[in-house]
Amino acid sequence: MAEHTDAVIEIKDVSKLFGPVAAVDGVSFGIIRGEFFSLLGPSGCGKTTLLRMLAGFEQPSRGEILIDGQPMAGVPANKRPTNMVFQSYAIFPHLNVEENVGYGLRNRKLGKGETRSRVAAALDLVKLSGYGKRAAHQLSGGQRQRVALARALVCRPKVLLLDEPLGALDKKLREEMQLELRQLQRNVGITFVFVTHDQEEALTLSDRIAVMSSGKVLQIARSDDLYENPNCREVAEFIGNMNLFEGKVAAVGQGNVTIATPAGTFTVPHTAPIGAGSVVHLAVRPEKLALSADKPATGLNAVKGRIIAQTYLGDRRQFLTQIDGMAKPLAISRQISGAEAQISTNTDIWVAWPPQLGRLLTS
Amino acid sequence: MLFLYGPILLAPLFSVNDSIFATFPLKGFTLRHYAEMANNTGLLKALRNSLIVAASSSLIATAVSVPAAIALTRYKLRGSGLIMTAMSAPLVIPSIIFGVALLIIILRFLDLELTLWTIGASHVFISIPFAMTVLMSRLEGFDKSLEEASRDLGEGAWMTFLRVTLPLAMSGIVSSLLLCFVTSFDEFVLAFFLSGTETTLPVYLFGQLRFPNKLPGMLALGTTILMFSALIVILAEILRRRGVQSNSPGAV
Ligand SMILES: Nc1ncnc2c1ncn2[C@@H]1O[C@H](COP(=O)(O)OP(=O)(O)OP(=O)(O)O)[C@@H](O)[C@H]1O
């Protein structure tokens, strides 16, 4: 069944109800063998619940999950080809590092030597060789996280499930571990399903991301595609910063539409059929916007405003520009190269962008 | 504090006093009463009975409480509040009423003879609330994802119990055993009502108090028991603390 799709996990119309609450609500998608797949969404959107259904700790109320082509209904967690890295790491406190890592090998009928060498290799993989005899309570947060990883990987699962594994680490360690995790995944070639509510983390790590909200999947796409082409307002606002103009379709052209907004009339690419008068949003990223003192050339979307604040961010500077007719100021992000002219706060300024860099959002 | 522990300290004091009367002024120091105690066969028999009753009732109470405590902490059972209330009934019902009720049940309805077993059975009842309290606080204290992790790593329910739940609950189990042991060993009222020809140490002690010349010997015995009980309670507390410590997540 799964041969031609090469999906290692197939989720078919899966829902999970807790009483009247649908924690996961009619979700369908596939996860491709060997990819780094992230479930991204705000707190309480159902990421953990979905992951726990993959692991076998929860049963779907509706729908079906297939792993490696096998239906998982009625298959308990201990019989699934998945392993999990828990948010709390769940390191066994009564066992040392070696015993923790070797825990899952007991009933695999490996010889003593084979077990020992696999544990050593797993510890090596997570850069903890030499720590085998440490007691669980002697480990730092980062080390506990590595032990949890080694303990899961040593079982050679078809899919590794990770529930916000970096959430408890400080920023610097988290960034280090992100890099390592990505490298590790490439080395071992195991499919990773990674849960996070940190969009930056998801963008750096993942091959593909599923953005979730209130139990539903809003969009599944590659990181760059998700950033450049969000399919709805919620995704656009959740991933990175986004400026939104609300307006109505004024005219439908060849491959583009013109929309009328309180701030002015703008052109934006669009190919699907759309009726004039529909309420839509024009979305454009802060780094796509350019500032200029003089009126920009025709052919660009342009709007006049006033700089009300600016923030220095090291590699770039963020300007907030108040536009007449708009409630929220526009955010403009400009790379700092050293050559650009200074712009002082409270000056009037033109903001412009080429039409093809805007995105039309119909929902 | 003096009111609380003062009387208790009098027992050891008079137990080494070289006189058969427990009065001031003290005479000379002696261990005579302790030596006599060791040769008293009636006393030794009662001691042996007490040890048997305490050991078996603490084992049974703890063995029953382990699965019950797991069920109550791990699964949101309906009526678990009711179960807890029912189990702690022996804590609030006066021992005398409990003793009389048991006596009637055993003699009238079950038509059994009064033996050490009937005492033991009543001690199981009064020990269970203590065992449950200790075990449940231990089981609630550790991360439930540890058991899930074990399942995830390929172990079924039974092996997860043996490899994770049991070792982590062990300090709780040991302190429950010690606590139940002390509870039974010190228990008087139920043992008094429910003993037949054989009896336990506290009941024997009470019987001997009628003879004034036996008093210092009894004080010596009391002192010995006091010291053992204190030792056991301290041990249980140390174990409990140790358990809590090994469970905390360490430096992060
Ligand atoms: N065992 C449960 N019983 C009842 N409701 C639950 C249970 N588990 C989760 N929920 C509810 O389901 C919803 C989704 O929870 P879930 O833990 O999957 O969210 P999440 O996306 O992982 O959030 P977070 O980022 O905070 O971890 C929440 O509203 C939560 O309250």
Ligand SMILES: [Mg+2]
């Ligand atoms: Mg979660």
